[in-house]
Amino acid sequence: MTGWLVAASVLLAAGFGPTVWGVATGPLERRVVAQNFGTSVVCLVMLLLAQAYARPSYVDLALVLAVLGPAGTLVYARLLAEDLTDDPPHARVLTAVAASAAVVVVAAMCLATGAGRATVKLLLIGGLLVAGNVIASRALAGGFPKGAAASRD
Amino acid sequence: MGRTVAATGEILAWWVLLTGGWLVLIGTVDPLECFVGAGSALLAAVAARAARRAMGER
Numbered sequence: 001m002t003g004w005l006v007a008a009s010v011l012l013a014a015g016f017g018p019t020v021w022g023v024a025t026g027p028l029e030r031r032v033v034a035q036n037f038g039t040s041v042v043c044l045v046m047l048l049l050a051q052a053y054a055r056p057s058y059v060d061l062a063l064v065l066a067v068l069g070p071a072g073t074l075v076y077a078r079l080l081a082e083d084l085t086d087d088p089p090h091a092r093v094l095t096a097v098a099a100s101a102a103v104v105v106v107a108a109m110c111l112a113t114g115a116g117r118a119t120v121k122l123l124l125i126g127g128l129l130v131a132g133n134v135i136a137s138r139a140l141a142g143g144f145p146k147g148a149a150a151s152r153d
Numbered sequence: 154m155g156r157t158v159a160a161t162g163e164i165l166a167w168w169v170l171l172t173g174g175w176l177v178l179i180g181t182v183d184p185l186e187c188f189v190g191a192g193s194a195l196l197a198a199v200a201a202r203a204a205r206r207a208m209g210e211r
Contacts, residue, residue: 117176121178124177
């Protein structure tokens, strides 16, 4: 049992467990934030498992999730815009936690991988994760005014 | 004339970016992969410019 496997297990239990609870129960604002956080957690777990089992192909799953997770949240933000206008969810702490965790995991993996194309790929995934989290969180909080979207229609 | 240069420059910039992304993300780098990647990146670069213009003109 390596440290990577322990880290992945801890992240899965401590991060994804509460996320499932948050998605399944409570008000809409909390659910939508929890599902966004869930994609980030699973993405990081995939990265850690790729390192733990020495299977680089798992990194591709993390890459796909880093792209599709925030995109899915943006779809929710758009579809639920009317329901979220009264009390938009502000998840600054959770976004900061997800972004920091992404930076820590990606930095550790870069150190373990060493210089090369794999490192560039990891940095790309890390950048996508952090940017995706910030953008999705801002969209959920109503950061992109409706006027901008309406004028384009 | 200036418009053609601008269009070529933009497509070239997209192409460099997308080909770089391809080369980073593939598993093994061999000539066939490079050829396919460069070709796909060119198509995607033209599409990217079209999408950027479609957004900008609204």
